[in-house]
Amino acid sequence: MRAAFLRAAGWAGARAAHLAGDASARSYERLWQGSDSAVLMDAAGAEAETRDFLKIAAHLAALGLSPPQVLAADPAAGFVLLEDLGDDLYTSVIARDPALEIPLCEAAAEVLLHLQQAAPPPDLPEFSAADWADQALLVTEFYAGIDGGDLAQTLRDALCALADGQRILLLRDFHAGNLLWLPRRKGHARVGLLDFQQAQLGQPAYDLVSLLQDARRDVQPASEEAALAVFAQGLGVSRADLAPGYAVLGALRALRILGIFARLCLRDGKPGYLIHLPRVWRQLQGNLAHPALARLRAVCDRLLPAPDPAMIEGLRARCGTIPFR
Structure with missing residues (x-):
């Protein structure tokens, strides 16, 4: 074929x-x-x-x-x-010249604003707060191996309170490994876009979290702050107004990714993702530090262990042992 x-x-x-x-x-x-x-x-x-x-x-x-x-x-x-858009992924460009991270993140934030100002295509799936919370239960099922009822309800409540507003088009995997720098093009077209087939309707800051709290690489704090400033200004809100929704969506994404990376090891036999667990855990803790997420932080502290070396090696030892179902 x-x-x-x-x-x-x-x-x-x-x-x-x-x-x-x-x-x-x-x-x-x-x-x-x-x-x-x-x-x-x-x-x-x-x-x-x-x-x-x-x-x-x-x-x-x-x-x-x-x-x-x-x-x-x-x-x-x-x-x-x-x-063929070439090989200049954001990851490669920034590795060659770290000073470019701020302007590249700002350009990507501007692309998100442009994208979100347009009407989305019809018939896209949409996740409610309950749907998102259920997706985050991968963290209890695969990462922690416990029942996650308390976590799901607390996360659902936080999402409803802080990030259950306007629905726009999300590309879902909007991070440096799926973005290319195309400087010969003009304006928003300078940012090449890959891996968007799971697009859906969702909350405006979710893709921004994907970009600035990258599960596979560290983003400079100055780059995160610069892009957040661009995004907040484009939405017509203050940085403080943006912070609670950004934090709860960041916590949601970190919880999901902890579960996804553990599942990739345990079910799919791909242990290489375990190296990223400490970074994602730090991102989770940073998001949970927002005062509006105090209840969620308490539940996470009670239910979820930190990915210390012993835990990571325990996951690695069970790599590929959970069947698909």
Whole structure:
């Protein structure tokens, strides 16, 4: 099927090299044909997800943003041939020149504001506070191995009180590993966008949390503050007004990721994500320090152990032992 798709797209016989993937089952290859290059996304068996990718890509492009242009697609087979946006991921650019982190984070915050000012595409899923709280129970199921009823209810109450307002389009995985710096383009198009097929309706600050509380890398405090200032100004609120919602969404995301990374080890046999647990734990603690989250902090302190070396090694020792269900 791959050969037939590439032949129909005019890329038969192209040279190929594997590109690093992510936590999903999707795979990527860079193709070369003469001096031209493209990226093949293979999401075999995920037709619905592939159609979601195409839908959101079209929406982003219509807003003047920079998703990769779709060159050819066969959603039923899970193949999409994409424009090659290059290798200048935010992670790589910032590693080469840390001084660029502040302007890059500010540019990404401006993209979020632009995106959120437009009407979202129709028929997107929407998570209520209860849905988000249920998702966070991955932390009790996989990370802590306990019943999470108290945590779910307390988190639900905090989300309803602090972040249950306007619904806008969320890209869900808006972080440095999914953003590219394209300085030859103008305005918002300078930020290339990847991995947005799980887009949904949600709260304005969630993607900002994904960007500034990155689970896989440390973000300089000055970069976080600069981007928060841009975002608050764009929303017409003060930094203090933004803080409670940002903190509760940050706590939610940290709880989810602790559970997701533990599940990737225990169920999927991918222990490499365990190295990030201490960082995500620090982010959780920073968010829980907000006075508005005192009740949630108390519940987390009671139920969740810190990821010290002994705990991490315990998870590693059980890697791949929990079956899919």
